[in-house]
Amino acid sequence: MGPAVVDESKWLLVIDGLVQRPFAITLPQLKQFPRTTVTAFHECYGSPLTPPEKALWRIGNVTWTGVKLKTLLDIATPLPTASFIWSEGLDHGAFAGVEADRYQKDLPMDRARDSSPCADVLVAYEMNGAPLRRERGGPVRLVVPGWFGTNMTKWLCRLSAQAVRAPSPFTTRWYNERVVLSAGVDGTSGEGGNDVAVEVRPVWAVEPNSMIVDPPPDTRVLLLTGDDAGGGSRNANVEVSGWAWSHDGVARVRVSANDGVDGSWVDADVAERVDYSWQAFRVKLALPVGKYGVVARATSREGIEQPMRGRRNHVHRIGLEVLHGT
Numbered sequence: 001m002g003p004a005v006v007d008e009s010k011w012l013l014v015i016d017g018l019v020q021r022p023f024a025i026t027l028p029q030l031k032q033f034p035r036t037t038v039t040a041f042h043e044c045y046g047s048p049l050t051p052p053e054k055a056l057w058r059i060g061n062v063t064w065t066g067v068k069l070k071t072l073l074d075i076a077t078p079l080p081t082a083s084f085i086w087s088e089g090l091d092h093g094a095f096a097g098v099e100a101d102r103y104q105k106d107l108p109m110d111r112a113r114d115s116s117p118c119a120d121v122l123v124a125y126e127m128n129g130a131p132l133r134r135e136r137g138g139p140v141r142l143v144v145p146g147w148f149g150t151n152m153t154k155w156l157c158r159l160s161a162q163a164v165r166a167p168s169p170f171t172t173r174w175y176n177e178r179v180v181l182s183a184g185v186d187g188t189s190g191e192g193g194n195d196v197a198v199e200v201r202p203v204w205a206v207e208p209n210s211m212i213v214d215p216p217p218d219t220r221v222l223l224l225t226g227d228d229a230g231g232g233s234r235n236a237n238v239e240v241s242g243w244a245w246s247h248d249g250v251a252r253v254r255v256s257a258n259d260g261v262d263g264s265w266v267d268a269d270v271a272e273r274v275d276y277s278w279q280a281f282r283v284k285l286a287l288p289v290g291k292y293g294v295v296a297r298a299t300s301r302e303g304i305e306q307p308m309r310g311r312r313n314h315v316h317r318i319g320l321e322v323l324h325g326t
Contacts, residue, residue, distance in 0.1 A: 001100065004090035004155040008139045013123070017086070017160035019076035027139055031125065033067040038118055040064065040145040040276030041245040045203050046312070048150075048174035049096055057211050057316065059245065061278050064143045066124030070113045072159070078109065082161035085112040087142050087153040096174075104168035105151050107144065109161075111204075118275040119145060123156065145276035146247030148203050150175050175203040177312075208306050209313040210244035210253055210281070210298040217318040222325040223289055235286035236322045244270065245278040246300040253281040259293035260308055260315065268296070292320045 008027055016022035044058035073085070089103040112121055122143040125132050132138030137154025144151045150170070165171055179199050215221070215238065223236045244250040250270060258264035268283035281296070295315045299305045307314045 001091050001093040001095050001103065003134055004092075006090060006134070006139060006155055011139055011157070013140065013156060014158045015072055015076045015160075016158070017162050018079040018082040019073075019161050020079065021076050023076065027125070030067055030123065030140065033071055035065055036068050036120055036122060037063060037065045038120065038122060038143070038145055038275050040118075040143070041206075041278040042149055042152075043206055043209070043245070045148040045150050045175065048203075057209070059209075059211065059243070059278070063128050064122055064124040065126035065129070066122040066140070066143065068115075069121040069123055069142070069159070070115055072123065073113055073161070076161070078161040081163050083109050084162050084165055085109060086158075086160040086162050086166045087156060088158040088160070089137075089141075089153045090155040090157050095169075098169055098173070100169060102168075103153060103155075104166050104170060105153050106162075106166040106171055107151065111144070111147075121145075123159075147205055148175075150203060171202065176200050177203055205247040206245065207311075207313050208244070208246035208250060208298040208300040208304055210242060210250075210296045210306065211316050212240060212242040212294065212296050212318050214239070214241045215318065215320060219318070219320050221287075221320065221322045223322055224325040235288050238285045238287050238320070238322070239282065240268070240285060240294060240296070241280065241282040242296055242316075243278040244281050244296070244298040246298065246304075247276075249273045249301045250279050250281075250298045251301045251303075252299040253283075253296055254299075255281075255283045255285070255294065255296050257285050257287055257292040257294050257320070259317070260295050260297065265297070287320075287322050289322050289324055292322070294318050294320050 011027050012024045014024045042060050042062045084106045086106050091103050092101050124143045125140050140156045142153045221236045240255050244253050253268040253270050254265040255268050256264040268281040271280040273279050295317045297306045297315050
């Protein structure tokens, strides 16, 4: 599957299914509706064929503009039996040896119509203030703040209210994750390595994650005169900074220079979230000469911590060495 070729002059968005008033609109008609702009982190889940223990960190921060999905659904008026909104794109072809005549995903109705602050699902036609380009899913794509990019259907052409989840292989075969419900502290398995309970759930809301951006991996820091941290010991003052994100926002980020060994965590300063943006964090560490494994661990507003290992959102680690200056 690859980017769809769309003639904007002929593009239509169909809203149908279990609704009282199905309809279709052109791009100029869509742009006549009130505009909404939301800034949100955008994280790619990565290949659904890749083992989940490989953390990918494909993440950015994007400003989207478009029409609230809720606005269009209010016009169509879903029936009480409609529990999901199926979204379909114009891209088609083979994926992992499976032929698909369209890309199809779904959203629970309560998420599709969520009107809490900045949570609006958008039918977006602008990205960072410019018309949405073809390679980004233009002319129109779905945007679901706080959810993985796989749910944000590109080259959008249809929204359909339905009673059940979409039958697409992108919902039934791929983009589902096996999650251990009763496990050890690392979130991978129970006592003795035996999983107690496992749930298969769709890849929807983004769980807490973080990434160290400075210093870069395998940095060497020279301990120079003037770096004295006091107390008679000489330490290098190392500032660690990065980004943290979660669908519900990040309440806390802790940083360790000892690979997360208990007692080695230091709280970082965390910026407030704007809309659904990622949040900057920053902390200064006083480190003597030696080699270090620096990790950052985010905690969401709901109190969920990043796992230490074994999941796509496990903690990010960089190697760092403090050396005597010459």
